[in-house]
Amino acid sequence: MITTVSQRLQPVPRPNHNRFDSRVRSMKKLREELIRIHKRNYRQNLKLVRENLGYNPGVEKYEREYLRHLKTYEEISNKSELIKKVLSADLVFHGDYHTLKQSQHSVIRVLRAIKGKREIIMCLEMFHAVDQKTVDRFMAGELQEKEFLEKIEYAKKWPFHWENWRPIIEFCRQNRIVVLGINTESNDVKGIEKLRERDRFSARIIARNLIQNPGKLIYVVDGDYHVAPGHLPENVHALLQALDVTAKALIIFQNAENLYWKLCSQGLEEADVLKISDSMFCVMNTMPANKIQSYLNWLEYSQDAYFPVHEDWEGTYSEDRGVMVHEMVHTLADILDLALPGDALEKLAIYYPGDLGFMEMVHDTPEFRGQLRLIRSKIKREEGFLLEYEKSGEPAYLIYLANSNINMAAEESCHFLNAVLRGIATQPITPFDRFYRSVITECLGFFGSKFINEKRKSQTENSLRIFVGKANRGELKDIDPETVQVARLILQHFYLQRRTAAAEEFILKFFDHYNSRSAVSRMFSTQLGYMLGNKLYYAVKRGEFSIKRIQELFTDSFAEPMRAFGSYLDVCERVKKVKHVARM
Structure with a gap:
């Protein structure tokens, strides 16, 4: 575009302060509405968890000891500073929320960032020490995955999705990183004493390997509560101190709800890494409600949960996920001020991998016949998708959710909202x-x-x-x-x-x-x-x-x-x- 001299010399228009103020007010209102919705969803999910688990004074005391260290933070940090701290440490305690896939992803991201810069020994809560020889054989390629999981009774001892942990194990195998199991059965004790006994047991393995492998980075992945300073780290420190050994330790927490709400109150909720102290950081990679939702999804789906599923929850998994999609649609429509027709959700069907009649219905729907190959491909890749068609002369919609991933449900809810508002395309268009x-x-x-x-x-x-x-x-x-x-x-x-x-x-x-x-x-x-x-x-x-x-x-x-x-x-x-x- 060619700009003339006269165009360049046009007087600068006076700023429209009313328009600017209106934009600021609108932005503030939107942000406040988002926070209100997230708090509501978080409280609802937390209430469900509390109702299901019941009151356990020992566990709640252990939780309070963990929360004591997460009341505030020193400053907002970043990935680069965190990685520098990891590389300069002798011992890293990385907290994990077992049902949240993003939690395990953060571990693999740190490992990739330090690849080749330190020799690492991984200490994982997911494996029991009694199975160490079997773990060694698997890491050496002597056992196939299925046989390995059967031999260590994975589903019984660690009832969390193997698929979420596989990338960590594969990374270690490919890079010849030693993997140690640090978990144990504690059948003779219960409540908080069971948690403390596990900390003491794990600490002995961690301390021994740190002493025997000077210069190597001992990288521990354990439950968030376990890595609180007064729990597992204190036990390791006590053992090392008794032997006059010093070690520079770093604790990485994840998604501390208290800190997230504090960030919201300061208008800083976009922060991804927080520095709590020189030896403690917190990675924020999901919303509090989504973190708790991952546990609810696991609890209803898993047959091997630590706690029994209440009878009145049984058989409601698909129904509850359907309700979740409906709530997301309404939430998005409210936030964006979109006029959703009152009967729109009545025209929506939601399917999941366990719905045996899904493919039969797809085959019997004329509008889908040209999309069967695409549908099969998406199912194979475990993708969610939205399909639009006509039923009795009226628009109809179908959402397929490949799993309980909150992002997938939210994305397809938005696709549905978009499809309803723009209408079903009838005219052919170019590629x-x-x-x-x-x-x-x-x-x-x-x-x-x-x-x-x-x-x-x-x-x-x-x-x-x-x-x-x-x-x-x-x-x-x-x-x-x-x-x-x-x-x-x-x-x-x-x-x-x-x-x-x-x-x-x-x-x-x-x-x-x-x-x-x-x-x-x-x-x-x-x-x-x-x-x-x-x-x-x-x-x-x-x-x-x-x-x-x-x-x-x-x-x-x-x-x-x-x-x-x-x-x-x-x-x-x-x-x-x-x-x-x-x-x-």
Whole structure:
């Protein structure tokens, strides 16, 4: 665009302070509403947990001892500072919330960040010390996974999803990191004494291996309550002190509710890493309500829970998840001031992997026959999805949730809200338009899910550059080549966006992917949408993108040629300067 001298010399318009004040008030109101909703959901979930577990004075005392150290924090930190602390430590205690997948993810992220910089010995609560020889055989590749889990009676001794822990174990196997079990049975004691006995038992293994392996980093992953200073760390310290051995210890907590609400009161809830003291940090990677929800989901799903499931909870798992989706839809509609038709949710069916009649219903629905291959692919990849169709001449909707992941439920709830408001598409569109309509759909889905779980993260352009660089150097083992291909496509797309807004250039560059229904093309549009949705959320929350424009995106059918592409570029331009929280 050529700018003339007269255009450059136009007088600067006077700032509209009323408009600015209105935006600030709107942003404050939205933020307050979000916090109110999150607190309500947290209290509801916590009440359910308390009702199910009942009163256990010993455990509650142990919990109070843990909470004593999480009343406040010293300063907001970051991943870089945390990793430096890990690398300079002799001993790390990493707290874990066993039912929360994100909790185990944070462990693997730290391990990846320190890979090759320290020799590590992993001490894991998930394995019992009595099974150490079997653990060693598995880590040496002498046992297959199924046989290993059977031999150590994994489901009986550690009734939490193996899939959440597998990445940690695989990382250790690939990098020849020794894994030690530190758990034990304590059948002769109960209550708080059982917890203390486990701490004492684990401490002996940890202290012995620290003494026998000078210079190596002893990395302990144990329950959050166990890693409180007065619990397991104190037991280890006492043993080392008795032998006149000093060790620099670091404690990493996760998702302390008290600290999260304190951050909210200070307007700092986007913080991902907190420094509690020089030797204690807290990683914040999910919302308090979602943390507790993960436990409720596990409790209802697991047949081997530590505590018995009450009879009046039995058989309600699918029903409760359906109610959760309905609540999410209403929550999102209220936050974004979207007019949801009163009968909309009556037209929604929700299915899960255990619903045996799901595929039969899909086969019997004419509108789905052309999508069977895509549906099977999504189910195989354990993805959630929304399907739209007509039933008795009326629009109908179907949500499939592959698991109890809160992000998946929130995203599909938002997709449903979007689908109802824009209406079912009836006119054929070009592959080019379909691709960018999909990008915007995924953008809105991710955007909406952030209101339910603000800690959800997407990739960034920088993280993709690092990922592709590692792939090019051959540093990533067993990486899916499709994932690398998608990362490269996204980087190429961003590069082209900076050069031109001409649709012809994009068609020339990405023609094959616009016309393809492959997994790569689908991931390409999905990840473009996710990354935009992440930035869009922070733009709206900070008052830099209007709710009115969001409402337009939710209700637009994007039936006109080039409209979806134009809207995508428009949103990208509006949010390009938005800074988002780094991935931790």
